[in-house]
Structure formats: structure tokens, C-alpha cells
Amino acid sequence: MSNKDLSRRSVLKSVALGAVALSGGTALNMAVPGTAQALVRKLPTQWDETWDVIVIGSGFAGLAAAAEAAGGGAKTTLLEKMPTYGGNSIINGGVFAAWDDKWHYREKLNLGADSPAQHWQDILKGGDYYSIPELAKEVADGAADALNWVVEDGGAELRPTVTRAGGHTAYRTHAAKSGVGREYTEALRKIAAKAGIKPTLNSEVTWIWRADADPKSAVLGVxxxxxxxxxxxxxxxxxxxxxxxxxxxxxxxxxxxxxLTAEYNCTNHKGATGEIHKFAQAVGADTLQMNFIQLYPYAEPETGLLDAQAVYPFNGPGYGILYVTKQGKRFVNELERRDVVAYAQINLGKDAKPTWSIFNEAMILPMGGDPEEVAEGLKRGRFIKAESITELAGKCNIPTDALVDTVNKYIQYHKDGKDPEFNKPITPAMITLEKGPFYAIPQWPAVHFCMGGLRINASGQVIDVFGSPIPKLFAAGEVTGGIHGSNRLGSNAIPTCIVFGRIAGRNALKA
Structure with a gap:
């Protein structure tokens, strides 16, 4: 049919007619076509509260968005369904990828070159080029500014080192001094508080109001x-x-x-349940790449916990950490991206749980570790310590001869500057496993991050199924899709959330 015969507006209205009558004050609802529920979503005749900007979710993205909106003069509320603020962001591992920082640590530590363009290309390649390039570019270009914002305006503190994480081609991953994401959520909370924002807890969104599917029809509220x-x-x-x-x-x-059945543990907080995706879809929002869901390879094997100690295997590859099976053999290039490492573990079979990360004392500070954190991990049994590889093998129930042989080969690869087994790039910053004390930590994959979600543009606007922005509806953070493609490189989550939170908050002022 020609455009003259079938207008875009009539298509949208036709889609919606099965779910809702488009007149008489009823709301758009495409969630449950043909049911009674679809017919009774009446638009409010009066509003209990009126705001300029309503932000849903109080993690990195929500806090950044609320801070920017309120800081720009908008009367803003920040809603959180849980009894505490922060969501996954508080329990995040606290690693932040940015090509530079206010102290220029990478440059001062002689860790090689980097740039926003290089970071951008790593995001694209790391996600198998499924990323929407302009979205990934926003993250790479804005990451350093976002990091300096939370440091300078919010008081976040970093450890004085930079690591190279799996899938990244440069040393650009910064570690929070506290070892967890709370370092940044507290900084963002302080920035938001200066603008008059305090998260309103126990406030669960149960619907998004939009009158109809007309492309000019704006979201009204929640x-x-x-x-x-x-x-x-x-x-x-x-x-x-x-x-x-x-x-x-x-x-x-x-x-x-x-x-990804219930057989897999999950690193997330209990509120990460995705109902907002469905409410947004019900008012016309498009989604993409929802099947791209990441496993964190280094979670605590029995619970799926992502604690401060579980970040050590992630931070360690650029400084020489070793991954082995419980038979004492390497199974993957330690500098590979998370999905490759996770499925290398899974492909070993269920009986292979757990695998282990092996490192020594000399690696701890360079890879962003902390002696108190290590001591606490030893006390809780998260780390195992030994003076020799032989002793470590015994404590971990790994065959001694096999582990000693693997470690000796690994030491030689580092000395030779070449890894014939897994082709891991060897850099001058890497430390050999020649000297103890030695440490081990068990690990196993757990469901961690959703790369797919709501479709947005570079302005943070939510896009409908026909490719147009839904008026007055924005999104940022993990609820969105298209930035990371099939796989998110570790330490890109925080900059993604903060960069697009700021973009959404600023553009909401213009809506």
C-alpha cells in the first residue's frame, strides 16, 4: 500500500485499536490486546503530584539524570521502588573505564596510549559490532568527563592505578577506593542533593501514561x-x-x-525485574537485542555474589593473573572478554565448577587491590593464601603436579613475551608468578547484565516501533539497549549509565 493509502498515524492507531479505544480519556495500552485490562486503563482525571521531570530508578543513571535536570532548574522527583536507594549500582564492582582522569594515572604509570576513539572501537568490537555506533561513541567521548564529575563534584575517590580489563586494548579501567559502586552512587547522591534531590523510596511505578499512539502524543506521567x-x-x-x-x-x-534458566545464579539485587521495559512497550516503545544477556565469569560459585573480592579476577589479567580449572590447567586467554571467559568455563561442564584465579602479592596494588580488602577476604574464606604454588594447590584441592607445571609454563610465556597456548598479549606491566605469597579465589559464571533494552537515540529519547522519538520519554542505563551489542566490556557499565543519565537529564529540560 502507498503512503497515501496508509498513513503512519493510521498504522499506529490500528495497532492500538485492539487494546484501547482512542477517545474518551482512555490510555494507550498495547500490553494485553483484547482483554478487559486493556479497556479499563482510563487516563487520570486529576493528578496527585505534578513535576517537571520524573526520574524512575536511583542507580548511576537515575541519580545522574536527576542531578542534571534539577541542576538545570526543573522541579524533579527521583522514584525508587526498593526500600533503599542505588539498585545494582551500589553493589557494582566499582570499576570505571575512561581513557583519562584528572590525575592522568595511565600516562604517569607509563601504561601506554589511549584515546576516546580507541575506547569507542573497543566497545564496537567487544560487542561484535552489534552496537549502534553513535551511542557507543557518546560513552567513549563522555567517560572521562563523567569520571572527573563524580570525583570533583561528588568527592568520589579512586585507587592510584589503572588496569587493563578483558576485551580492552588499553589500560583504562579505574577502581573505586572503596572497591564497590557505592563510591560513585554516594558521589552522585551528593551532587543530586545539592540540586535538591532526595530519592523517594518505596515508590513502585505501575504504569506509564500516554493518551494514544499518535506520534505527537507525549507521555503524560506515571x-x-x-x-x-x-x-x-x-x-x-x-x-x-x-x-x-x-x-x-x-x-x-x-x-x-x-x-539462562534458574540454574544460573544472579549478581543483581532483587529489584532487577524488568517491568518498566513492559510498561514502555505498552505505550509504543521499541526494544532491541533483548537476548544479549551477560554472565559475570568471576562470581562466588555458590551464591553468585559479586563482592569486592570477586572483582580481583576481573582486574587482574593486565597484570598477570592466571585462570585455571580445578585440574590445574589453563582454559582461556585471561584477557578475553567476559562472554568468552564465561562460556569457556561453562563448556568445561557442570562438574568443572569452580575454576580458580591465581595471583601473587606483587600484583595486588597494581591491579587495584587493597591489603585490608585482601585480609577481609582471607578472613571470610574468599581468598586462599599460601607461600608456594605446591601449598596453594593442596589448599585448593588442585593436583599439585598439574598446577606447578601450568604456572611454570605461564612464567616462561611472560618472560618470552609470547603465549603459544592462548595467544594472550603480554605487556611490560605484567608481573610473573615467580615469587609468593600466592593467592587463589574460586569463580563461576552468574547472570549479570542485560545488553538489550529500550531503543534510544543519542539524545536519550526513547524510540517507538516506527523509528520516531516518543515525546517527553527518555531512558538511560541498563534499561536501554544498543550501546554494547552482544557483549558489554567490563567497566563500561558505570560510564554508560552516567554519560547517558546526564544526556537524558539535560535534554529533558528542553522537552
Missing amino acids: EIKRGKKVLNLRANKAVILASGGFSQNVEMRSAHNPR
């Missing part, structure tokens, strides 16, 4: 549940979705990626 009350909040300028991913929703994640 319905929330706060205790026993159901309230409707009007947004004069914008609604910003920063609600995170859906890794804890086993039904939802396995619907998109059937192998």
Missing part, C-alpha cells in the same frame, strides 16, 4: 504504588526511565535467552 496508596504523577517536561535490567526475572530473561 502511576505509582506507595505503600497502600496508588498515586498519579504528572510530568510537565519529561519522564526518564533509569530502572535497570531484568536479570533477576528468570521468566523474562529465559524467554529471550532460553539457556
Whole structure:
């Protein structure tokens, strides 16, 4: 049919007609076509609260968005469904990829060259070129500024080193002094507080209001549940979705990626359940790449916990850490990206759980470790320490001869500058495993991060199924898709959230 016969508007209205009558004050609802529920979503006749900007989710992205919107003069509210603020961001590993920082650590430590362009290319390659290039470029270009913002304005502190994480071609991963994401959420909370923002907790969004599917029809606000009350909040300028991913929703994640059943642990907090994705879809939002869901290869094997100690295997490859099976053999290039490492573990078979990371005392500080953190890990049994590789093998129940042989070969590869087994790039910054004390930590993959989500443009606007921005609807952080492609390189999560949170907050002022 020609455009003259079938307009874009009529297509959208036709899609919606099965779910909702488009007149008489009813709301757009394409979630459950043909059911009674679809017919009773009446638009509010009055609003319990009116704001300029409503931000949903109080992690990195939401805090950054609220800080920018409120700092720009908008009357802004920040909603959090959980009883505490921060979501996954607080329990994040605290690693932040940026080509530079205010102290220029990479340059001062003689760790080689880097640039936003190189970071951008790593994001694209690391996601098998499924990324939308202009979105990935925003992250690479804005990462250093975002890092300096939370340091200078929020008081975040970094450890004085830079690591090279799997899949990155440069030493660009910065570590929070506290070893966890709370370093940055607290900094962002302080920045937001200066603008008058305090997260409103126990406020669960239960609907997004939009009148109809006309491309010019703006999002009006949200319905929330706060205790026993159901309230409707009007947004004069914008609604910003920063609600995170859906890794804890086993039904939802396995619907998109059937192998990620309940058999897998999850590193996420309990609120990462993805209902905002569905509410956004119900008002016309497009999604993409929802099957791209990442496993964190270094989680605590029995619980899936991502604690400070679980970040050591991630930070270590650029300084010489070794990954081995419980038979004492290497199984992967330690500088490979997370998906490669995770599936190398899984392909060993269920009986292979756990694998181990081996490092020595000399690696701890360069790879962003902390002696107190190590001591606490030893006390809790997360780390195992020994004076020799032979002793370490015994404590980990790894065959001694096999581990000694693997370590000796690995030492020689570092000396030769060439890894004939797995072709790992050997750099001058790497430390050999010749001298103890030695440490080991067990690891196994757990569901970690959703690369797919709502489709956005470089302005942070949510895009509908026909490729147009939905007026007054923005999104940032893990709720969005298209930035990382099939795989997110580790330490790109925080800059992604903060960069696009700031973009969404600033552009919401113009909506």
C-alpha cells in the first residue's frame, strides 16, 4: 500500500485499536490486546503530584539524570521502588573505564596510549559490532568527563592505578577506593542533593501514561504504588526511565535467552525485574537485542555474589593473573572478554565448577587491590593464601603436579613475551608468578547484565516501533539497549549509565 493509502498515524492507531479505544480519556495500552485490562486503563482525571521531570530508578543513571535536570532548574522527583536507594549500582564492582582522569594515572604509570576513539572501537568490537555506533561513541567521548564529575563534584575517590580489563586494548579501567559502586552512587547522591534531590523510596511505578499512539502524543506521567496508596504523577517536561535490567526475572530473561534458566545464579539485587521495559512497550516503545544477556565469569560459585573480592579476577589479567580449572590447567586467554571467559568455563561442564584465579602479592596494588580488602577476604574464606604454588594447590584441592607445571609454563610465556597456548598479549606491566605469597579465589559464571533494552537515540529519547522519538520519554542505563551489542566490556557499565543519565537529564529540560 502507498503512503497515501496508509498513513503512519493510521498504522499506529490500528495497532492500538485492539487494546484501547482512542477517545474518551482512555490510555494507550498495547500490553494485553483484547482483554478487559486493556479497556479499563482510563487516563487520570486529576493528578496527585505534578513535576517537571520524573526520574524512575536511583542507580548511576537515575541519580545522574536527576542531578542534571534539577541542576538545570526543573522541579524533579527521583522514584525508587526498593526500600533503599542505588539498585545494582551500589553493589557494582566499582570499576570505571575512561581513557583519562584528572590525575592522568595511565600516562604517569607509563601504561601506554589511549584515546576516546580507541575506547569507542573497543566497545564496537567487544560487542561484535552489534552496537549502534553513535551511542557507543557518546560513552567513549563522555567517560572521562563523567569520571572527573563524580570525583570533583561528588568527592568520589579512586585507587592510584589503572588496569587493563578483558576485551580492552588499553589500560583504562579505574577502581573505586572503596572497591564497590557505592563510591560513585554516594558521589552522585551528593551532587543530586545539592540540586535538591532526595530519592523517594518505596515508590513502585505501575504504569506509564500516554493518551494514544499518535506520534505527537507525549507521555503524560506515571502511576505509582506507595505503600497502600496508588498515586498519579504528572510530568510537565519529561519522564526518564533509569530502572535497570531484568536479570533477576528468570521468566523474562529465559524467554529471550532460553539457556539462562534458574540454574544460573544472579549478581543483581532483587529489584532487577524488568517491568518498566513492559510498561514502555505498552505505550509504543521499541526494544532491541533483548537476548544479549551477560554472565559475570568471576562470581562466588555458590551464591553468585559479586563482592569486592570477586572483582580481583576481573582486574587482574593486565597484570598477570592466571585462570585455571580445578585440574590445574589453563582454559582461556585471561584477557578475553567476559562472554568468552564465561562460556569457556561453562563448556568445561557442570562438574568443572569452580575454576580458580591465581595471583601473587606483587600484583595486588597494581591491579587495584587493597591489603585490608585482601585480609577481609582471607578472613571470610574468599581468598586462599599460601607461600608456594605446591601449598596453594593442596589448599585448593588442585593436583599439585598439574598446577606447578601450568604456572611454570605461564612464567616462561611472560618472560618470552609470547603465549603459544592462548595467544594472550603480554605487556611490560605484567608481573610473573615467580615469587609468593600466592593467592587463589574460586569463580563461576552468574547472570549479570542485560545488553538489550529500550531503543534510544543519542539524545536519550526513547524510540517507538516506527523509528520516531516518543515525546517527553527518555531512558538511560541498563534499561536501554544498543550501546554494547552482544557483549558489554567490563567497566563500561558505570560510564554508560552516567554519560547517558546526564544526556537524558539535560535534554529533558528542553522537552
